[in-house]
Amino acid sequence: MTQIPMYRTATATLTAPRRDAGGATEDLLLRFEAAFESDYSLVATGRTAAWIHGFDVLPPGADQREWPVESSPDPPLADITVIDGLPVTRLARTLVDCAADLPRLEAVAAADQILRAGIDSGALADALEPVHGERLRRANATLLAADPRSESPMESWTRCLIGDAGLPAPVPQLRVRTPNGQAKFLDLGWEQWRVGVEYDGMGTDLGPAAEAGDRRRHQVLRSLGWEVMVLTASDVMEHPRPWLIRLREALLERGWDPDLNELRDINERIEAVNMALSGR
Incomplete structure (x- = not known):
């Protein structure tokens, strides 16, 4: 069976969150600030460094007020910068740490x-230079799979699962021209076969108006001959096998023509992806 990397964050051992005078839990930055004030050798690393740089690379649904502070007393001086008076790893080093140390899907989304x-x-090359062994392999695999055109973590997860399943690589934020000259965008798409994949997070993110706008956009694309698959968070995070099989079949029906060995490998990879994501 094809080997697929670890997809899920192991359950973190969360320390009791610090609380302010009013009893509210404190922001991750404030908790690192408190740790730094008690030990001036500490430097924010990993997810904590990313948070201070302005990036949320925590696992889906994680509350940053309860996530453990990540820090180190010994990064090289060249890897350290200062943000809001706090020492953190430079952005390139933070990227390499996330790429090497986070589970596969979270690492790609962070990258x-x-x-x-x-x-x-x-x-980035300088930050990679001292990394060796398994960490270098994982960092390189993450960076090869990364694509900054994806606009949300779930788009990144979806694209990564498609790639790990061995299916043809989609184009993120694919622009489709309509006959009247307007542009419609797909989260992921294959223009050659007129197949698109959309992540539906509108119910919780942008409200009914945006959701209705997405439905109209999908109708326009389908009227132009596009097959548009709409995925939910449950599809992406818990049940990848059904939609990966539907995607495989849609691409085949639209003219994708892998040889039998390639198709056999893809079938095995879909099963491996499903098992890895479900934790079996």
């Missing part, structure tokens, strides 16, 4: 998000 903000290629 997409940080790369979208812009990373100097020289700084």
